Amino acid sequence: MQSTDISNPDYFHKVVDCQWACPAHTPVPEYIRLIADRRYADAYMINWKSNVFPGILGRTCDRPCEPACRRGRVEEEPVAICRLKRVAADYKGDLTGRMPTPASAKNGKRVACVGAGPASLAVARDLAPVGYEVTVFDSFARGGGMIRSQIPKFRLPESVIDEEVGYIEALGVETRYNSTVDSLKSLLDDGYDAVFVGSGAPRGRDLIIPGRQEAAANIHLGIDWLSSVSFGHVEKIGRRVIVLGGGNTAMDCCRSARRLGGDDVKVVVRSGFEEMKASPWEKEDAQHEGIPILNFLVPIEFLHEAGKLVGMSFDKVRAEYDGDGRRNLVSTGEAPVRIDCDDVLVAVGQENSFPWIERDIGIDFDRWDMPKVDALTLQSTNERVFFGGDAAFGPKNIIWAVAHAHQAAISIDKFCHGGDLRDRPAPDVTVISQKMGIHEWSYDNDIQNDMRFKVPHLDLGIALKDIKEEVELGYDEQLAFKEAQRCLNCDVQTVFAPKLCIECDACVDICPVDCITFAEDGPEAELRTRLSAPALNLTQDIYVSDGLKTGRVMAKDEDMCLHCGLCAERCPTGAWDMQQYLIDLAQVSPIKTRTTRQGVQA
Amino acid sequence: MTYMTKPKMHHPDLKTNALGFTRRDYEGPVSTLCAGCGHDSISAAIIRACYQLNLQPHRIAKLSGIGCSSKTPSYFLGASHGFNSVHGRMPSVLTGANIANKDLIYLGVSGDGDSASIGLGQFAHAIRRGVNMTYIVENNGVYGLTKGQFSATADKGAKNRRGVPNMDEPIDMISMALQLGATYVGRSFSGDKDQLVPLIEGALMHKGAAFIDCISPCVAFNNHDGSTKSFDYVREHNEAVNRMDVILGREPITAEYAPGQMEMVRQHDGTYLKLKKIATDYDPTDRVAVMNYLQEHKARGEIVTGLLYVDSDADDLHGYLDSVDAPFNSLSDADLVPGAGALAKLNASLR
Numbered sequence: 001m002q003s004t005d006i007s008n009p010d011y012f013h014k015v016v017d018c019q020w021a022c023p024a025h026t027p028v029p030e031y032i033r034l035i036a037d038r039r040y041a042d043a044y045m046i047n048w049k050s051n052v053f054p055g056i057l058g059r060t061c062d063r064p065c066e067p068a069c070r071r072g073r074v075e076e077e078p079v080a081i082c083r084l085k086r087v088a089a090d091y092k093g094d095l096t097g098r099m100p101t102p103a104s105a106k107n108g109k110r111v112a113c114v115g116a117g118p119a120s121l122a123v124a125r126d127l128a129p130v131g132y133e134v135t136v137f138d139s140f141a142r143g144g145g146m147i148r149s150q151i152p153k154f155r156l157p158e159s160v161i162d163e164e165v166g167y168i169e170a171l172g173v174e175t176r177y178n179s180t181v182d183s184l185k186s187l188l189d190d191g192y193d194a195v196f197v198g199s200g201a202p203r204g205r206d207l208i209i210p211g212r213q214e215a216a217a218n219i220h221l222g223i224d225w226l227s228s229v230s231f232g233h234v235e236k237i238g239r240r241v242i243v244l245g246g247g248n249t250a251m252d253c254c255r256s257a258r259r260l261g262g263d264d265v266k267v268v269v270r271s272g273f274e275e276m277k278a279s280p281w282e283k284e285d286a287q288h289e290g291i292p293i294l295n296f297l298v299p300i301e302f303l304h305e306a307g308k309l310v311g312m313s314f315d316k317v318r319a320e321y322d323g324d325g326r327r328n329l330v331s332t333g334e335a336p337v338r339i340d341c342d343d344v345l346v347a348v349g350q351e352n353s354f355p356w357i358e359r360d361i362g363i364d365f366d367r368w369d370m371p372k373v374d375a376l377t378l379q380s381t382n383e384r385v386f387f388g389g390d391a392a393f394g395p396k397n398i399i400w401a402v403a404h405a406h407q408a409a410i411s412i413d414k415f416c417h418g419g420d421l422r423d424r425p426a427p428d429v430t431v432i433s434q435k436m437g438i439h440e441w442s443y444d445n446d447i448q449n450d451m452r453f454k455v456p457h458l459d460l461g462i463a464l465k466d467i468k469e470e471v472e473l474g475y476d477e478q479l480a481f482k483e484a485q486r487c488l489n490c491d492v493q494t495v496f497a498p499k500l501c502i503e504c505d506a507c508v509d510i511c512p513v514d515c516i517t518f519a520e521d522g523p524e525a526e527l528r529t530r531l532s533a534p535a536l537n538l539t540q541d542i543y544v545s546d547g548l549k550t551g552r553v554m555a556k557d558e559d560m561c562l563h564c565g566l567c568a569e570r571c572p573t574g575a576w577d578m579q580q581y582l583i584d585l586a587q588v589s590p591i592k593t594r595t596t597r598q599g600v601q602a
Numbered sequence: 603m604t605y606m607t608k609p610k611m612h613h614p615d616l617k618t619n620a621l622g623f624t625r626r627d628y629e630g631p632v633s634t635l636c637a638g639c640g641h642d643s644i645s646a647a648i649i650r651a652c653y654q655l656n657l658q659p660h661r662i663a664k665l666s667g668i669g670c671s672s673k674t675p676s677y678f679l680g681a682s683h684g685f686n687s688v689h690g691r692m693p694s695v696l697t698g699a700n701i702a703n704k705d706l707i708y709l710g711v712s713g714d715g716d717s718a719s720i721g722l723g724q725f726a727h728a729i730r731r732g733v734n735m736t737y738i739v740e741n742n743g744v745y746g747l748t749k750g751q752f753s754a755t756a757d758k759g760a761k762n763r764r765g766v767p768n769m770d771e772p773i774d775m776i777s778m779a780l781q782l783g784a785t786y787v788g789r790s791f792s793g794d795k796d797q798l799v800p801l802i803e804g805a806l807m808h809k810g811a812a813f814i815d816c817i818s819p820c821v822a823f824n825n826h827d828g829s830t831k832s833f834d835y836v837r838e839h840n841e842a843v844n845r846m847d848v849i850l851g852r853e854p855i856t857a858e859y860a861p862g863q864m865e866m867v868r869q870h871d872g873t874y875l876k877l878k879k880i881a882t883d884y885d886p887t888d889r890v891a892v893m894n895y896l897q898e899h900k901a902r903g904e905i906v907t908g909l910l911y912v913d914s915d916a917d918d919l920h921g922y923l924d925s926v927d928a929p930f931n932s933l934s935d936a937d938l939v940p941g942a943g944a945l946a947k948l949n950a951s952l953r
């Protein structure tokens with residue numbers, strides 16, 4: 001097969017499973033090593049550059065990095081990447097001199113951002129420091145979007161939001177809070193060079209079944225109810241509460257209800273437990289707070305007496321799979337299940353709505369009434385208008401909103417300066433050999449056998465009393481160090497130089513996970529079956545190199561490699577080297593936060 | 603040398619053998635030899651062979667002398683018995699151990715210096731007595747441990763690192779072993795595990811004196827141009843006479859080769875050596891023909907490898923001595939010291 005082209009930055013980027021999976025491509029192993037070094041501020045700034053909200057994300061991120069983490073493949077559980085991010089935020093101390101400052105000279109370009117959620121704020125963060133005049137509009141009195149309006153304070157304290165929204169507001173961004181944009185046309189007429197739409201997916205889906213009208217006073221749409229709770233308009237709920245829905249919003253609803261007087265709170269879900277949309281840890285946290293999750297129950301009606309909600313009835317169903325593997329929920333035919341309650345929270349989905357965007361200003365909408373947005377450039381069919389976050393492709397999460405924002409900012413920058421939007425800037429790749437002596441590396445290559453450490457929680461008795469009391473306490477420094485040591489340093493790459501190899505087999509013999517093979521060449525699919533350990537995980541590349549004296553090829557399965565460096569230690573000729581690949585995705589602003597263990601780099 | 607321990611983590615698909623052990627369970631601590639030393643590859647081959655043969659680690663005794671090669675038993679079979687003897691004295695210690703407990707599997711690991719220089723006499727006698735053992739010489743043509751002086755197996759004309767040639771005749775341990783009556787003789791190369799692992803497996807299952815000469819480049823002192831024991835030189839001059847597989851138990855014997863190309867040799871314990879012939883005129887059961895073949899090919903500068911000779915009906919030292927079935931170390935004092943009466947009787951019978 002074709003020898004691997006390791007000069008393509010994607011090749012080694014993919015080996016860093018967590019960074020590759022992170023929508024914003026945060027250099028995870030680098031910040032984890034800095035945490036182990038107790039260089040929390042450096043770790044924070046690396047995060048801040050990539051994902052803009054380390055303190056917020058360190059508590060709330062959907063963490064697509066963790067299911068991708070290599071540790072989960074070679075051991076049982078991934079490194080607690082997300083909660084280590086929080087450690088960087090918790091212990092960072094003084095950041096004086098590290099944050100960019102407002103641009104000293106403006107570049108004459110004006111950009112309007114609709115909404116002050118994470119998407120818009122990250123666009124502002126990227127554009128303001130290089131001279132753009134950025135104006136952010138939001139209907140609410142303060143910035144943060146759903147981070148502030150939806151995520152309950154027991155998961156994310158207000159002070160963390162204030163701090164990280166504050167860093168952006170301090171960059172010379174003009175904020176127009178308490179002002180709803182009710183016409184995109186007039187905004188465009190105001191002469192902005194570009195408009196970024198980061199208005200989110202603000203509408204909760206309703207459940208229209210018998211009794212909905214009659215019992216309306218005690219039926220609440222989840223996201224509306226959560227924002228009322230966040231802004232202090234709602235401080236109580238009935239004793240018995242049913243939460244409908246299996247997503248993260250449902251989990252936030254039930255846990256909030258538990259803290260506002262609901263002592264008998266149940267989550268009722270149509271599907272089975274496994275298929276629920278909520279993240280496993282959200283479900284775990286809810287159950288831990290004494291909230292049962294009842295599955296395979298489809299709502300039939302809201303029951304009411306004398307105009308007041310008294311309960312709900314459900315049809316019990318089971319999952320059946322048709323020939324195409326599609327799941328159907330089929331009634332079991334049993335008698336309806338009745339559950340009495342005082343209040344119902346409906347958390348069955350979230351939708352976009354753009355009543356303020358005129359349909360005759362060149363923005364095409366598709367048949368689901370979503371704007372047509374280019375996935376690469378985030379540009380709409382009106383070249384001056386860009387979308388990002390939940391507004392672009394439907395509800396996702398904070399880290400995707402940030403990732404969109406970086407790309408949209410690059411597009412806006414190119415658009416304002418007449419560049420080709422499809423020509424995306426390459427990442428900045430820094431390669432540093434880790435070799436210090438024959439058996440000394442500038443990274444800690446020894447592998448720790450510890451299992452994942454649990455994050456300490458507040459005593460439940462206290463946690464359930466106050467909805468503003470943060471329930472997770474975070475790792476202390478000792479636990480953080482130990483958890484950080486579980487990281488396998490997947491960004492320290494095994495780089496092979498075939499010309500130096502004498503085919504002595506030392507690397508093959510030492511490799512603890514049987515990654516390396518010297519074999520006759522063959523087509524990839526066939527070669528994969530002939531390796532020391534067959535490479536059956538097709539989502540992971542094999543690194544193939546020809547140019548050996550015997551005419552064989554070196555084939556290394558990237559799947560299980562521990563990045564322990566033993567191959568390089570046992571190689572007599574230095575044909576293997578351990579090289580750190582720092583891959584920094586391109587951004588508009590030249591924010592200087594790159595810190596390596598060798599020192600601060602520009 | 604490497605300071606960290608090899609991580610316990612292994613590939614999740616790593617298989618277990620009939621005893622429930624993975625290959626990693628047959629390992630020892632990380633080697634302290636020079637990185638790239640051929641000896642480490644031989645250790646890896648031994649680990650693989652013992653794993654594949656389902657050997658119980660505590661039923662194996664590994665014995666060695668002095669040298670880099672003789673250090674290697676520290677780095678494999680961490681759960682087996684071991685004895686590191688005086689320089690060149692491994693064969694007599696092994697013989698003694700085998701006399702005391704014939705039920706263990708004996709693996710002697712030695713170097714060309716340890717066996718062909720200081721230990722030549724010991725080597726010769728252990729072989730000619732037919733001690734039931736696997737005797738591996740990790741042959742690099744130099745005294746690696748003492749910084750690379752030529753050993754007694756260095757070829758005449760081979761050059762050292764400074765370009766000075768060796769003027770002494772080499773000792774050919776394969777020819778000696780054949781002459782002295784070894785009943786399983788093979789030569790291999792540390793850089794060819796496909797050949798080496800089955801050769802070690804066959805030797806471990808063989809009853810009688812099994813000898814393997816394994817060329818094993820010393821990366822520090824004998825892997826340069828002008829050396830005849832370097833990776834490049836051995837790869838260029840290697841002439842395998844056959845390829846072997848060890849067939850355990852009653853696995854089906856499939857004839858995938860044309861007649862005359864494949865040969866099944868039944869070993870004493872019921873295992874089969876499946877030999878795929880490369881040199882079609884080569885008969886590994888004819889000792890005299892083998893000796894001639896080796897001399898002819900050596901004169902042409904070829905390094906002949908493979909299973910060179912096997913006598914599958916061989917007996918061993920205990921057979922020649924007609925010793926009791928039970929190992930001596932299991933006999934009681936009463937069995938071993940029959941008393942004055944028995945002695946008087948024996949003496950009387952000799953009068």
Ligand SMILES: Cc1cc2nc3c(=O)[nH]c(=O)nc-3n(C[C@H](O)[C@H](O)[C@H](O)COP(=O)(O)OP(=O)(O)OC[C@H]3O[C@@H](n4cnc5c(N)ncnc54)[C@H](O)[C@@H]3O)c2cc1C
Pocket residue numbers: 060061062114115116117118119120137138139140144145146147150151179180181182198199200201202223226248249252356388389390391395396397398399401
């Ligand atoms: C209950 C709940 C819990 C969640 N928990 C998490 C979590 O733990 N982790 C996670 O990653 N994600 C979570 N999410 C999702 C996350 O909040 C969103 O994906 C994210 O906030 C989207 O960011 P955004 O910038 O696109 O829009 P938003 O955060 O929705 O911000 C949009 C802003 O635009 C304003 N706006 C809209 N229209 C106008 C207009 N016409 N004029 C002026 N202002 C306007 C709105 O007031 C709002 O402030 C959760 C969502 C919900 C509902």
Ligand SMILES: Cc1ncc(C[n+]2csc(CCOP(=O)(O)OP(=O)(O)O)c2C)c(N)n1
Pocket residue numbers: 668669670671672689712713714715716717720740742744745746747748753
């Ligand atoms: C009685 C005695 N004489 C000499 C030595 C010095 N000495 C140590 S190792 C060695 C040679 C080992 O050569 P070899 O068996 O080929 O092992 P290698 O290191 O090459 O694997 C010698 C001469 C010794 N240790 N003891």
Ligand code: SF4
Pocket residue numbers: 494510511512513514515516560561562563564565566567568
């Ligand atoms: S770094 Fe080298 S020795 Fe370690 S697991 Fe990866 S390939 Fe194997």
Ligand code: SF4
Pocket residue numbers: 500501502503504505506507508567570571572573574575576638
């Ligand atoms: S240890 Fe080095 S020289 Fe030996 S086979 Fe591996 S890469 Fe090649």
Ligand code: SF4
Pocket residue numbers: 635636638639640641670671742746747819820821822823
């Ligand atoms: S000196 Fe030679 S024989 Fe000894 S460990 Fe080093 S390479 Fe191996």
Ligand SMILES: [Mg+2]
Pocket residue numbers: 669671713714715740741742743744745746753
């Ligand atoms: Mg030697």
